């Protein structure tokens with residue numbers, strides 16, 4: 216089958232083909248009534264009833280007409296709630312979100328508190344197990360220097376400990392972990408990675424980017440049952456947060472894809488998943504071709520071009536303003552980005568490349584431009600994940616090449632306290648530049664990068680609109696010239712994300728023929744009349760995917 220035919224087929228699939236359970240008997244339908252309905256980001260909300268049949272929207276409008284069209288339909292009363300097209304997250308990590316539940320959650324706690332929690336777990340840890348944690352952020356501590364193995368020595372003298380930084384681009388380990396991994400003073404920094412060292416050259420306890428593998432490879436691998444549990448926990452958390460779909464950005468192994476496929480086949484995916492595979496599994500994934508199974512789609516490659524800004528792994532064109540001589544790391548060599556992209560385009564796959572620094576973004580734009588002009592794929596919609604720091608003029612290249620900037624509004628509100636220190640006064644103007652990209656004619660996609668940030672899309676919408684932390688900091692918002700309107704924020708988490716996964720003809724709006732994916736909220740956070748401070752306070756009443764209620768507040772999903 217040619218690439219063109221395949222794409223045409225994918226785009227032409229009827230919405231019903233993606234419903235979870237083909238009903239054995241004719242579906243009597245469901246009428247969702249009593250809500251204020253936003254049928255799309257660019258429509259005025261109205262009181263309307265929605266008739267759903269076979270997983271898709273059959274009718275939107277007058278309740279009497281909806282009931283007359285399906286007299287035996289089930290009726291779901293939404294009692295004055297606000298219903299919007301299903302909110303989605305373009306970029307998250309499902310399995311890690313689930314794994315987080317079993318890890319020490321270091322979000323928002325001090326170094327001393329983390330050490331206390333490690334000590335508490337050490338007491339009960341079985342022999343051979345590793346204590347794991349994630350999401351520490353030294354920028355939020357009173358001492359903002361990197362932590363060390365020595366900090367953990369008294370709490371965990373024998374049990375290996377590995378704690379991931381908030382951005383997932385650095386780990387903090389103890390001496391037992393160094394020993395278990397066989398890392399010593401003599402271990403060299405791998406390409407694209409850095410071992411933080413003490414004055415005598417021995418590992419200090421923090422490993423950045425590609426150096427993390429030196430430790431992580433020594434951790435006993437979780438079995439498939441454990442991985443499946445993690446996926447299920449992550450999926451449930453998403454449904455609870457009001458998400459109807461997720462872009463799985465992990466660049467998964469085929470083993471993980473198989474777990475998702477099994478869940479999809481069993482009808483156990485509460486939300487839609489659009490998944491990526493990593494470069495290691497690209498050949499095998501291309502040989503198989505795109506996968507479409509129930510609520511699961513697999514047809515994208517994930518490449519990682521650089522690291523993250525917080526750990527100074529993001530690849531910059533010039534030195535870090537607060538670390539002269541350091542320009543970050545090319546996690547994947549520029550030629551390799553181009554080679555992988557070309558291969559994926561040739562196989563009819565979409566390409567997602569993680570690029571945070573301005574150099575990584577330029578490398579990726581160059582790689583896309585070259586590979587697209589050699590392969591000429593039909594409608595490739597390449598994406599850059601994060602697109603956090605752009606050199607002047609590069610925003611226009613997103614529009615020109617047709618690259619989607621897949622961004623995470625909450626990254627801006629987490630990073631603002633130190634982003635300018637890393638980048639300096641001038642360069643910071645090209646960072647988290649949503650408005651600049653829109654003005655340049657580029658398309659955006661919106662996500663959270665959970666569990667780096669919370670999976671709750673309402674927090675992303677709040678950050679997009681206010682550019683403030685939920686505490687209201689900084690007053691007036693950070694560089695408000697880049698903020699989005701409420702309507703643009705709704706578009707970001709609905710229609711824009713549908714486009715970013717080739718689903719704009721089936722999702723992102725509520726209209727006949729579209730998938731019946733809805734998020735139901737207790738208040739109207741999309742009206743400019745509602746103070747922005749109300750947005751994070753809103754609660755998700757219900758999450759509906761393909762007409763099925765996959766989460767209802769007060770009930771277990």
Ligand SMILES: [Zn+2]
Nearest residue numbers: 306307464664
């Ligand atoms: Zn990510």
